[in-house]
Amino acid sequence: xxxxxxxxxxxxxxxxLKELAGSEGAVLWMSAKIDKDKPSSRxxxxxxxxxxxxxxxxxLLRLKGADGTVRLSVLKGPGGTETGSVxxxxxxxxxxxxxx
Numbered sequence: 001x002x003x004x005x006x007x008x009x010x011x012x013x014x015x016x017l018k019e020l021a022g023s024e025g026a027v028l029w030m031s032a033k034i035d036k037d038k039p040s041s042r043x044x045x046x047x048x049x050x051x052x053x054x055x056x057x058x059x060l061l062r063l064k065g066a067d068g069t070v071r072l073s074v075l076k077g078p079g080g081t082e083t084g085s086v087x088x089x090x091x092x093x094x095x096x097x098x099x100x
Contacts, residue, residue: 001030006049014056034062046075063090069098 001017014030021028034047046054047062054060060076069089089098 001028004030004032006032006053011053011056014053018056065092068092070095 004014017030018028032050034050046060050057050060054076057076059074059078062073062075063070064073065071066089070092072086072088072090074086090096091098
């Protein structure tokens with residue numbers, strides 16, 4: 001789901017969306033644009049504005065431009081694990097894997 005307004009949204013709204021997806025046998029993926037200069041004020045350290053929704057996320061991925069590619073990092077993995085960079089670089093135009 002693209003275009004969700006994380007700033008004015010609510011935890012209950014996201015929980016309802018997640019529940020709806022689950023009731024249909026689907027997995028909910030949502031995107032968020034983060035402000036790299038806006039530090040997190042939450043204990044989780046996840047970027048704002050998504051930090052306040054932490055308890056609702058099973059997985060939190062980050063795509064970040066780096067060295068002419070897009071680097072994929074896992075901020076929160078299944079079970080709450082944090083794994084950092086997973087060594088995947090994507091082409092910024094196609095988002096296909098970049099061969100190293």
